[in-house]
């Protein structure tokens with residue numbers, strides 16, 4: 001429903017599964033993304049989490065932020081642990097040891113736990129067709145260990161292991177296209193999302209939950225701490241990432257690409273880059289190079305959507 | 309009734325008799341026959357289990373953690389590089405108290421690449437918090453796998469258990485083995501009833517992190533669990549003996565009563581040592597053998613009571629100590645002796661690395677004090693002898 005530019009979501013579930021008291025930084029969009037996504041997954045969910053910010057801020061013994069069954073085993077294996085849980089649920093239900101119910105297993109990891117060290121376990125789990133949802137919380141670096149670069153860190157960004165200097169621009173390679181890698185596994189549902197667009201996120205979580213097989217959600221989660229921005233601007237920068245075409249919102253249902261929110265005409269990426277401390281060192285030429293790449297990628301995505 | 313059967317096949321049948329519900333495994337020689345045969349058993353509907361064909365051993369152990377946490381009786385098997393790839397998760401499985409059972413088919417580690425048997429793999433994983441059993445023959449492999457689930461799932465234990473068997477020299481031989489009936493195993497091993505599981509009906513948080521104020525206490529509690537498991541392991545072995553007629557002990561002895569000289573060894577090499585002991589006996593010489601069935605928790609008391617009045621102890625190991633003064637088993641036994649203020653003449657021999665044959669003659673040479681050694685390491689830094697090194 002739309003009212004004077006305000007969207008009202010009528011069936012917004014009130015129940016919380018990530019409750020207050022955790023220690024995420026002020027303005028963290030990662031915890032916001034998890035909280036919103038879990039509302040839609042609902043009570044019948046088992047959560048597996050990789051090592052990273054979300055695990056560390058939520059479970060110092062003997063406390064917990066999670067009102068769902070939750071397990072953390074290690075950094076690189078959330079998808080493998082989820083495979084074991086999904087398999088066990090299946091056999092225990094078959095043997096009538098536990099009641100037959102629709103329980104969704106959800107594995108959550110950061111961009112490091114997904115696109116770097118956890119890529120093999122994720123690929124294995126997607127390929128084996130386990131009925132589970134994998135969520136990558138992409139804050140574009142290893143934030144938990146102190147803002148080191150990952151393969152999802154954007155070109156030109158400064159991190160503690162990709163610092164700019166006389167001989168360095170900062171992160172020297174382009175961001176790995178994780179959603180495309182997920183799509184290549186021919187799974188039923190892949191989507192990108194961002195908590196700055198909560199209703200788009202809700203509808204994608206719903207589809208991911210219903211998928212008959214593995215589903216993959218790639219959620220851009222702004223990290224004020226690592227991006228060097230004021231803590232009240234996480235939502236704003238998420239929006240700018242979408243409006244500039246840096247992080248397009250789309251979904252891929254059974255191989256079919258669809259842009260779910262068209263920001264055209266795209267805003268210049270300068271608006272996104274300026275104000276972020278991690279890009280402070282970039283000059284106009286370098287920004288122009290990034291602009292060229294973003295425009296090209298956006299056109300590529302559009303052409304994938306037109307192919308019917 | 310005994311039946312000629314390959315030990316690996318018997319191991320997979322033991323897992324089936326234990327009614328395992330989840331298997332996550334990745335193939336590696338010489339463990340392959342176990343996981344292949346289990347896959348067949350599941351494919352033929354002879355066992356209601358989920359079989360997860362993971363993409364690596366790291367994921368195998370991770371998936372085992374997931375299925376065990378969900379409440380399924382869980383089994384896996386590996387060797388060598390596979391065990392080391394699991395290494396990180398081995399600690400987590402024991403720290404999170406998952407009663408997973410793993411058949412570890414012991415094999416040499418790279419490099420150089422060797423697919424053949426020795427104990428390099430398990431010795432590199434010996435302090436991962438797993439209960440460790442060692443088998444001498446195929447019958448023991450079957451019996452230990454069945455006992456392992458009883459031990460692991462005991463509410464007083466709740467720890468993962470590794471059943472070690474030697475690659476090829478045990479895994480690939482055909483032996484007469486008595487396979488117990490399903491009815492007997494069911495009587496001995498009740499269905500797994502887990503304490504906590506991952507289920508929306510009763511949400512729990514597993515695998516939280518500990519601040520410095522709590523880590524020591526958590527680790528101490530885990531240590532007490534493995535130390536206290538020894539009594540439970542003994543009870544399980546006794547009960548198994550009563551029901552199946554085959555009695556096991558954490559420390560087994562052969563001809564030790566009359567001997568001043570004893571060998572201490574792990575695994576299938578015990579059979580060759582027994583042959584040497586029998587030959588020596590024929591010459592009127594007395595030697596004994598002490599076999600450790602249980603390696604973790606280390607059966608210090610039982611070992612001490614056998615060794616305390618011996619004059620010479622020869623510790624036989626199948627792993628290169630890599631810069632250490634002695635092999636790992638020797639270090640552990642000598643620390644038991646020191647703790648009990650007893651110093652005795654102890655010798656350390658490294659044999660059978662990477663599948664090298666070890667014949668009974670070597671043990672006769674050791675007994676006679678004529679076992680050869682070739683090595684350039686200065687003697688004051690090294691107290692072990694490597695048997696059979698060519699120049």
Ligand SMILES: Cc1ncc(C[n+]2csc(CCOP(=O)(O)OP(=O)(O)O)c2C)c(N)n1
Pocket residue numbers: 030051052053054075076109110111112113114137139141142143144145150
């Ligand atoms: C095997 C292993 N290597 C390294 C680490 C250290 N480590 C813990 S979390 C982390 C980075 C997490 O980054 P990411 O997955 O992007 O999540 P974020 O914290 O940014 O949300 C690293 C490197 C580890 N726990 N395990």
Ligand code: SF4
Pocket residue numbers: 023024025026027028029030031053054057139143144222223224225226
């Ligand atoms: S470092 Fe970033 S991702 Fe981590 S809790 Fe803080 S704001 Fe969130």
